[in-house]
Amino acid sequence: MSVVVIGGGPAGLAAAASLASAGEETYLVEKDELGGFPKKHNFHLLAPRLETYEDVIQPLINEAKSKARVLEHAEAIGIEKKGDKFNIRLGDGKVLTADAVILASGFEPLQPETLLEYKAYLYPDVIPSWKLEEMLSPNSPTNGIATRPSDGKRADEIAIVFCAGSRSRTLGVPYCSFVCCGYSCKQAIEIKRSNPEARVHLFYMDIRTIGEEENTLYWVAQEECGAHFVRGRVAGLEKRGDKLIVTAEDTLLNRRVELPVDLVSLDVAVLPSKTIKDFAQKLNLELTENGFVKTSRVVDTNIPGFFVAGMTSGPKLIEMCIAEGSAAAASVANYLKEGKGHGSKC
Amino acid sequence: MGEAEELLEAVLNDPRVRDMDTVRGCQECGSCVTVCPGARFFGSDKFSPRLIIEMVSNRDADGLRELIDEGIWCCAQCGSCRVVCPRGNDPFAVVLAIREAGEFKVHITPEGAVLPLFHLQAMLDVGTCARPVTPDPKTHPDWGPKWAEIYSNMEKIRTQTISCPELMKLDRAWDTTPEAIKEMRKIWEITGALDHHMQHYPDYIRQIKAKEGFKE
Amino acid sequence: MSRQIVVPREAPDVPFKSTKKFEEYKRFRDELYELAEKGEYKLWRVPEPYIEFETVRGSGLTKKIPMDCLYMHKSCWLSSLFTGAVKSIFYVLDTFGIKYFNDQNQITCTGWAYHGGTACPLETSVTIAARNWHQAYVSNNYLCLHCITSHGMYYDEREVLVHSKELRDKVRRNMDKLGRELIIPEYIPHIHEVIYALRDKIAERAKHSYKGVVAVEHNACHYWKLAPFEVIGGTTPVTLSGLVEALGGQCKRYKEWFSCCGMGFGHIGWYNVGAVSHRYLNRAAGITKMISAKEEVDPDFIIFNDPGCGIVIDRCQWYSDYVMGIKTDIPVLWYSQVAALALGADPYKDVGLDLHIISHDRLLKKLGY
Numbered sequence: 010m011s012v013v014v015i016g017g018g019p020a021g022l023a024a025a026a027s028l029a030s031a032g033e034e035t036y037l038v039e040k041d042e043l044g045g046f047p048k049k050h051n052f053h054l055l056a057p058r059l060e061t062y063e064d065v066i067q068p069l070i071n072e073a074k075s076k077a078r079v080l081e082h083a084e085a086i087g088i089e090k091k092g093d094k095f096n097i098r099l100g101d102g103k104v105l106t107a108d109a110v111i112l113a114s115g116f117e118p119l120q121p122e123t124l125l126e127y128k129a130y131l132y133p134d135v136i137p138s139w140k141l142e143e144m145l146s147p148n149s150p151t152n153g154i155a156t157r158p159s160d161g162k163r164a165d166e167i168a169i170v171f172c173a174g175s176r177s178r179t180l181g182v183p184y185c186s187f188v189c190c191g192y193s194c195k196q197a198i199e200i201k202r203s204n205p206e207a208r209v210h211l212f213y214m215d216i217r218t219i220g221e222e223e224n225t226l227y228w229v230a231q232e233e234c235g236a237h238f239v240r241g242r243v244a245g246l247e248k249r250g251d252k253l254i255v256t257a258e259d260t261l262l263n264r265r266v267e268l269p270v271d272l273v274s275l276d277v278a279v280l281p282s283k284t285i286k287d288f289a290q291k292l293n294l295e296l297t298e299n300g301f302v303k304t305s306r307v308v309d310t311n312i313p314g315f316f317v318a319g320m321t322s323g324p325k326l327i328e329m330c331i332a333e334g335s336a337a338a339a340s341v342a343n344y345l346k347e348g349k350g351h352g353s354k355c
Numbered sequence: 356m357g358e359a360e361e362l363l364e365a366v367l368n369d370p371r372v373r374d375m376d377t378v379r380g381c382q383e384c385g386s387c388v389t390v391c392p393g394a395r396f397f398g399s400d401k402f403s404p405r406l407i408i409e410m411v412s413n414r415d416a417d418g419l420r421e422l423i424d425e426g427i428w429c430c431a432q433c434g435s436c437r438v439v440c441p442r443g444n445d446p447f448a449v450v451l452a453i454r455e456a457g458e459f460k461v462h463i464t465p466e467g468a469v470l471p472l473f474h475l476q477a478m479l480d481v482g483t484c485a486r487p488v489t490p491d492p493k494t495h496p497d498w499g500p501k502w503a504e505i506y507s508n509m510e511k512i513r514t515q516t517i518s519c520p521e522l523m524k525l526d527r528a529w530d531t532t533p534e535a536i537k538e539m540r541k542i543w544e545i546t547g548a549l550d551h552h553m554q555h556y557p558d559y560i561r562q563i564k565a566k567e568g569f570k571e
Numbered sequence: 572m573s574r575q576i577v578v579p580r581e582a583p584d585v586p587f588k589s590t591k592k593f594e595e596y597k598r599f600r601d602e603l604y605e606l607a608e609k610g611e612y613k614l615w616r617v618p619e620p621y622i623e624f625e626t627v628r629g630s631g632l633t634k635k636i637p638m639d640c641l642y643m644h645k646s647c648w649l650s651s652l653f654t655g656a657v658k659s660i661f662y663v664l665d666t667f668g669i670k671y672f673n674d675q676n677q678i679t680c681t682g683w684a685y686h687g688g689t690a691c692p693l694e695t696s697v698t699i700a701a702r703n704w705h706q707a708y709v710s711n712n713y714l715c716l717h718c719i720t721s722h723g724m725y726y727d728e729r730e731v732l733v734h735s736k737e738l739r740d741k742v743r744r745n746m747d748k749l750g751r752e753l754i755i756p757e758y759i760p761h762i763h764e765v766i767y768a769l770r771d772k773i774a775e776r777a778k779h780s781y782k783g784v785v786a787v788e789h790n791a792c793h794y795w796k797l798a799p800f801e802v803i804g805g806t807t808p809v810t811l812s813g814l815v816e817a818l819g820g821q822c823k824r825y826k827e828w829f830s831c832c833g834m835g836f837g838h839i840g841w842y843n844v845g846a847v848s849h850r851y852l853n854r855a856a857g858i859t860k861m862i863s864a865k866e867e868v869d870p871d872f873i874i875f876n877d878p879g880c881g882i883v884i885d886r887c888q889w890y891s892d893y894v895m896g897i898k899t900d901i902p903v904l905w906y907s908q909v910a911a912l913a914l915g916a917d918p919y920k921d922v923g924l925d926l927h928i929i930s931h932d933r934l935l936k937k938l939g940y
Contacts, residue, residue, distance in 0.1 A: 122585040125807055126439075130583045176382070177441035178591035214384045242384035244439045247826040249867060254826055258385030263399050265389055370693065371727075374735035376595070392831045396855040397847060425845040431852055432686040433792035433831035434723065438799055438806065443592050447797075448727070454688030467843035470690045474840065478690070482678040485647035490839055497854060499889030501928045508925070512654075517923045519658040521675055528650035528679075535676045538749065542698050545748050548691040 010345050013038060013097050013107040014077075015085045015284070018045020019327050020319025021113035022069035023334025024341075028111075029076035031342055036105055037077045038097070040084035043070045045115050047327070050139040053146040053153075054199060055327055056191035057222040069331065085284065088291050095314065109314045109341045112302065113334060114282040116320035119174045119181055121275050126180065127173060127246050133158040134253055134272050135246065138169075138192065141274040145199045153203045157271050160251070164272035165206050168255045169193045170243045171213040173275035181278045184299055187324035189276035190217040194226035194236070196274070201234035210237045210268055212257050239266055246273065279324040297323070306352025308337040316340055316350060358461055359420035365456035366411065366419065371448040378411050378449060379442050387436035387446055393429035402429035404436040404446035411449055423457040428468050459551060472556050479543065479563060482536040483528035487513065537567065544569045576633055577768075578625045581809035581816065587629030596800045597632075603733055603755070611739060612732070612753040615708050617760070622768045627805035634801055635757070636764045637713040641671040643762075644707065646718030647679050649878035649905070655923015656878070657717065659911035660762055662921050666776065666914055667769060672712040677703060682724035683879075686836040693731070697738060698745045700728045705751040716761045719877035723793030725759050726801065761794070763876040763906040764803060767810040770817035770910075778915035779938040781820030787870040787901075788812050788822050789860065789884070791877035792831050811874045814906055818913050823870065827863035832856055832880040857887035861899040871934045872902045874909055881905055885928050902929045912938060 010033065014025045017039030025037040042048055044066055047055070052062050073079060080099070087098035088110070097105045121129035121137045129135040134157050147153040155164045171189060174181025190213070197209040211230075216238070218227040230236040245256035252269035259266045281300040289296050295303040295311040301323045308316050318337040319330035340350040356364070366372060387404035388394045394402055410418040427450060436446040458464040477486055492503035505512075514523045521530040540563060543549040549569070553560050564571060607614035617635035626632045641664070649656050664671050681699050684690030704725075707714045716722050732739050732755060743753045766773070788811040795808040803810050812822035833856020835842070838849035861884065864870055875881040885903040892898040904912075908922045918924045918940060924931050 119588070120586060122583070123588040125583065125585070125805075130585050174588075178443040178595075179439075179441055180590060181588060183591050214382050240385075241389070242382070242386045242441065244384075244386035244389035245829060247828065248824070249826040249863075256389050258388040258394075258399065258405070260383055260385040260388075260405070263403070265395055265399065370731050370735035370738045374737070375731065390829065392833050392835075392852065392856045396833070396852055401846070425847055428837065428842050428844045428847045428849075429852075431831055431833055431835040431849070431856070432688075434796040435792060435829070435831055438796040443595070451686070451688060455692055458689040459692045464689050465844050467845075468689055468837070468841070470684070470687070471840050474684065474687075474690070478679060478681060478684060483647040483651070484679045484681060484683040485651040485839075487651045489651065494840060495850075495886075497850065497890045497894075498886045499893065499928065501889065502886065505926055505928065512923070512925050516919055516925060517654045517658055517921075519654050519661070521673060522650050522654045522657060528647040529645050529673075529677075530675050531678060532675050535678045538702065539678045539699070541749065542702060542745070543691065543695060545745055546692065546695040546698055548695040551692075 010034065010108045011036065011106070012109045012111065012341055013095070013105050014111045014113060015097070016045070016113035016115055016319070017043040017073070017079070017081070018113060018115045018319060018330065019047070019066060019069065020330035020334040021045070021111070022073045023331040024111045024113055024318050024338045025077040026069060026072040027335045027338030028341060029073070031338065033342065033345065035077040036107070037073055037079045038083050038085050038099065038105070039079070039081050042081055043073065043079065051143050051146045051149065054195060056188070056195045057225050057326070059195065059225065065327070088288050090292055090312065093314065109316065109344055111316045111318055111337045111341060112284070112288065112321050113318045114284040114321050116282050116324065117280040119278040119280050121173070121277055124174050124180055124275065127170065127275055129275065132248055132253060136272065136274055137277045138189070138196070138274050141196055145196060145203065155200055155204065155207070155272060162271070163204065165204070165208065166270040167200060167207060167209050168243070168268060168270040168273045169196065169209060169211045170273060170275050171211065172242065174278040176214070182280065182299060185217070185324070186276070186279040188279065188326055191222045191226055191326065193276055194218060194230040197230040197236040198226070198234050201236070208237060210239060210270065212239050212241055212243045212255070214240070214242050241266065279320065282321055285321065304352070308333055308340050309350040309352030313349065314344060358463055359416035361461045362419055362423070362456050363414060363416040365460035366449070366452045369452035369456065372411070372452050375448070376443060377445045378408055379444055381405070381408050381412060381444060382442060383409070384441060386439040386441060390435035390439050392431045392433060392435070397429040402426045407449055408444050408446055419453060422453060423463055424465060427453055462554065469555055472559065475552060475556065476559070479540055480536070481527035482531035482539050485528050487525045487528070540567050574623070576623050576625050579628060579804045579809050579813070581813040582628040582804040582807050584628065587627065593630065593800065599730065599733060606733060607755070612743070612755045615704070615754050615756045617713055617758055624803045626803060627800055632800055634803065636760050636768055637715065638765060638768065639669050640712045641669065641715035641762070641765065642707040642710055642712035643671050643673045644677060644703065644714055644716045644721060646721065646878045647683065648882060649717055652882060653878065653905070653923060653926055655921065655926060656905040656908050659905070659907035659916060659922050660717065662911045662916050663766055663769070663773070663907060663914065667772065672710055674706065674710060676706060680718070680721040680724055682718065682720040683836055685724055686720065687841060694738065694741055696724070697728045697732065697742050700725055701742050701746055701753055702749060702751060704756055705746065705754050708754045714756050714760065715765065716759065719761065719791040719793045720879060722759055722761050723797040726798045729755055729759065758801070761876070763810055766906050766910050767803065767814055770814045773910050773913055774817050774819070777818060777913040779913055779940065781815060781818040781913065781938065784820040784871045784934070784937050785868060786815045786820055786822050786872050786874050787825050787864045787868050788815070788874045789832060789880055791875070791880050794876060811876055811906060814909060815874060818909070823868045825864045825867045827860045830856060830860055832860060832883045834879040834883045853883050854887045854890050857883045858891045858895070860884070861888055861891065861901055862897060864901060865899040870901060871937060872904050872931070875903065875905050888929055900929060902931045902934055903927060
């Protein structure tokens, strides 16, 4: 019996490591390098506890590499179910046959240019949040300091726009992308620690730093780092001279706010991974209204033998992705033994 | 039912509010207030599209009633609120519904917002909302002395310099026909708008009804 | 005119992302056609020749702009105060041999009164609109508006007619009483969209180039904010900047680009309620825009599509100079005047620049007049 895990991000790594530890023949297929979105964008500190990538993700990579059969730079471009077996076709033409599959293909970030109102297509100093994340890593070209792409100058006034393309009927997607409130507070902390001159302005509708994030992220940002929270959605973004003018209503003070800043970071929405649509067609996989994979008991799908973990079934925090990886592994193990997953209805 | 309750009910029954997705859930995000020229230049304590949506959602009859006294007239009807609202609400349509309800259902429009007679006459006597002679320099001193100059030359410029056919009269925007004007009056009559303005301009309305043979 | 769909090339070339509101608009359009098939009203389709523009770039949505046999649905304020802007429309259409019908039997759409709020109730306004639509329909010329306020009003009224059976039935009965039929136009074209469609041809025939001329635009709220999926360029409308650029000029951004001009509709002899005066709103919003444009761009002119907006901006700048000490002096031109000047029209006899408060002398010199 063999299992193929598609996607080498936090969820896929956890799943592959768990499965391989349990003695299953496990393939881990990753289209770029292991580590997923955090690796791709050089994440340093992770929400909610400000642990490092080295402490959280690297151990998963090490474990997966040592225990499972890892294929990097191998993209799963096609899938079909024949009887009880799955045939997964890779980009180089190779076909893997598996008795069970875990799809952990992560997510697609909303491209900021599609949010015409925020004018990322026009102004280089309007960046998506992952670009800010890259800049804040200590080994970044700017040594962890947030700077303006347009002229390389240090950004002392920074606006973070919450819900850029989320929770909207008119821009982007209608659901909440879950992770942004947490990482935005984290970024405010990192910016202030790397540049004490900086002032960070966070424009929000709600603050959804749930559980312990409230104290590790939100209050630290506000109380220790002097982050300026404005309860209002950014509804206007224009350029004047070399500054960007961000406008919103401070709904708590009932006042219109116009703020000149150096840099605007957009918390862009989490979209379903591109792999899902294609696989859904080939397998008759049930999806949610928003295009994520529909699950029962978190990791099972409507297709026996096909499981998902991580952002593939919806936006969530990194540690939840890791947990789901292990959960999917357990469900797979049960399926291989008894012919059904934990959440299967048959 | 008091005035406030009557007003609320009329607003909720306006086809623009009742039959369309005008007032849906509100995130109180303030996008509408940010872009609103009324809120910007009169202050959001006087006029806030966000609070208007909240009042309608929460059935705040007294709040709406109070708006008619002054605040509701701040709206410039631009529609900026409609285009930015992430829930797809339309405060613009709600404001129009409130003003209409206040005038035509509950009859509480403050004097300074009642349609002036000369505007009514423009529509019903010549069939155009504006006439070249409408913006008198005496009532528009903030347009400056050059406007007074142009105004006094208006006839010459219209009839001689530009002389675009059908656009040369001073009493109407373009040369509307008597049939068109009659039809305009008929539409006001059959929809009750003519009868409504009896309360403001009885002599003028009676004169129209007599001329057109409408029932008193 | 071919049947291909023309992409508004000036709109940003970014991937299109569908939204819930977009899906709602598509359902509205489906319902517009379905109700017509059920016999609720007659749907007036745009006949050939037309140009079909994609509205929101990448969305597949389109708007048909008729290019001949146009019903000149006139604007009260433009025809009253800026006759030259109207004559310029005829000048451009005559240049290209486009037929148009200047119906004197047209009454005002009453959009100005509708937005003012206390003139007449909704049923009256919608009946007037339906009357004007029918009047255009029987003339066999497709509705082509001169005023953007008409566009906003007709767009909204068409929508409420589709969604509200109660109102629709009332208006149909009123049409019967008038001896008319309830006709609803498939699209609501504006004459400035026709001129936008002709921009390259105008450039070819131009006697004066806008090369070296810098403009700013104010694309009216009632064009694209009220109908963001049914205008050329969507929420980044290109009908004015596209015209200027095709004629060789530059159209630059300024911080207050988005802002409403502040016309407010209650500004001519009307709203005076407590501290609320639309004369003040005019000045406040208009001057705010002009200061931004002057300081950031210092343009040679500002281009408009709506009559009301241009009136506000032509009028408020004297106050800014005389009372506030801030001189902006930005002359106002409508799209038709911009096009007519390019084609060599007479600035006074055709384009009517005598009626403007702010002088165009500097601009005319740059254009080579």
